[in-house]
Amino acid sequence: MRKMTKRARILAGCLALLAAAPIPAAAAKVQQDSARSVKPDATSEMEQETEIIDSLENTDARHFYPRLTLHGDYRFLYGKGRFYASVPDRNGTLRRTDQAVFRAERRLRLFPFVETSANTSIRTMLEDKRDSKDESRNKHLTLSRLYLQHENSHTKIEVGRFNYYLMDGSIIDKRIDGLRFRTGDADRPQGSLTVFVGRTTGEPDEQKDGISVLWKKALGKLDASAVYLDFRQRQDLPASEPRLRALGLPAGRIGQGFDRQRIASLAAKYHPTSKWQLGLELLQADGRHYADAYREREGGFVALVQYGELDERKAGSFASWLRYYDQPSASVLYPTMDADAGFFRREGFRGWGARTDYVIMPGLVCAVEGFRLENRSKGAQLRAMHEYILGTSVTAYF
Numbered sequence: 001m002r003k004m005t006k007r008a009r010i011l012a013g014c015l016a017l018l019a020a021a022p023i024p025a026a027a028a029k030v031q032q033d034s035a036r037s038v039k040p041d042a043t044s045e046m047e048q049e050t051e052i053i054d055s056l057e058n059t060d061a062r063h064f065y066p067r068l069t070l071h072g073d074y075r076f077l078y079g080k081g082r083f084y085a086s087v088p089d090r091n092g093t094l095r096r097t098d099q100a101v102f103r104a105e106r107r108l109r110l111f112p113f114v115e116t117s118a119n120t121s122i123r124t125m126l127e128d129k130r131d132s133k134d135e136s137r138n139k140h141l142t143l144s145r146l147y148l149q150h151e152n153s154h155t156k157i158e159v160g161r162f163n164y165y166l167m168d169g170s171i172i173d174k175r176i177d178g179l180r181f182r183t184g185d186a187d188r189p190q191g192s193l194t195v196f197v198g199r200t201t202g203e204p205d206e207q208k209d210g211i212s213v214l215w216k217k218a219l220g221k222l223d224a225s226a227v228y229l230d231f232r233q234r235q236d237l238p239a240s241e242p243r244l245r246a247l248g249l250p251a252g253r254i255g256q257g258f259d260r261q262r263i264a265s266l267a268a269k270y271h272p273t274s275k276w277q278l279g280l281e282l283l284q285a286d287g288r289h290y291a292d293a294y295r296e297r298e299g300g301f302v303a304l305v306q307y308g309e310l311d312e313r314k315a316g317s318f319a320s321w322l323r324y325y326d327q328p329s330a331s332v333l334y335p336t337m338d339a340d341a342g343f344f345r346r347e348g349f350r351g352w353g354a355r356t357d358y359v360i361m362p363g364l365v366c367a368v369e370g371f372r373l374e375n376r377s378k379g380a381q382l383r384a385m386h387e388y389i390l391g392t393s394v395t396a397y398f
Contacts, residue, residue: 083340086383086385109127111123128140145175156181157179159178164196167267172333177200178198180194196213196214214226222268229263240257240292253377254379255346259291260287262286265283277306296346300376305322307319307321313359317358322354324351324352325353327341327349347375366393373386
């Protein structure tokens with residue numbers, strides 16, 4: 001009873017903060033149009049969030065069912081970004097165009113779980129967002145996730161609306177409606193196999209239907225995984241650049257989006273010690289845009305170096321990572337990275353990203369993150385595209 005009273009006080013404080021004056025907060029994303037320049041905050045902390053919830057559940061475990069558990073987090077986000085590109089003027093001369101963007105946001109998430117047995121639960125997430133930059137983007141407390149989960153020693157099944165986070169999020173980290181089924185375990189000789197089928201959320205003209213098959217295997221200090229995805233727009237996209245089409249010119253790499261994306265990934269992570277982690281993900285993608293008569297078949301990779309062990313219950317613990325991205329545009333669906341991959345249109349991107357998470361005190365974590373990216377290929381109308389982002393966040397877990 002004492003624990004529930006404490007959580008109630010924390011929740012009341014968070015709700016009061018949401019109603020207060022805007023407070024700057026973290027993780028910027030840049031795009032060309034300021035109204036669409038920063039996409040809604042992705043759930044890049046999905047794995048950390050799940051681990052925190054599971055640890056709190058174990059600490060607060062009881063032995064009777066059904067039972068209700070409630071956990072949550074409150075986050076301040078603030079970030080700034082700058083991008084520029086060389087664009088031809090009316091005379092065909094390339095001119096550099098710059099734009100600066102910032103993001104300031106507060107977010108509350110509540111996770112009410114109804115556990116019907118030791119292995120089965122109904123999981124939900126309520127989310128409230130307040131945008132200090134643009135109040136029209138505010139979203140009051142709404143039901144963001146609702147799904148049934150059953151897990152035992154050899155299988156796991158999720159049905160409903162949940163977050164689809166795949167591997168390191170280089171390809172997709174997105175809320176979806178669907179079914180995900182896993183059999184086996186990475187530590188077993190045959191490894192684990194996970195099958196997903198579902199549809200992304202959003203407006204009908206933005207939704208994608210997709211399937212994926214993921215295999216994972218732990219080999220001592222080495223973790224191996226392979227995945228194949230096939231995602232298709234529910235509604236075919238219109239021509240990207242009607243003005244170019246009117247002149248008889250193909251949109252090519254200056255165009256945006258794909259009607260269908262097929263992506264294969266092979267990844268390995270090596271853990272020389274408990275704190276060090278080295279990773280490499282190889283990507284091969286096939287993307288098509290029918291109205292633009294455009295097809296892209298390209299490969300790429302993401303390299304990772306990580307150090308530290310983050311434990312939100314231990315003050316002073318931290319984790320830092322450094323990544324190098326070299327990705328074709330067709331390999332990106334909804335990436336975790338707090339940068340704007342869409343800015344580069346179909347030219348793909350390469351560059352660096354870095355992040356450090358630090359536990360100030362038990363349950364309070366701060367993070368600093370930055371990216372420096374540039375276009376991977378050159379288009380006729382867009383060249384020398386660069387993107388610089390620096391963001392910070394403070395998150396309280398309860």
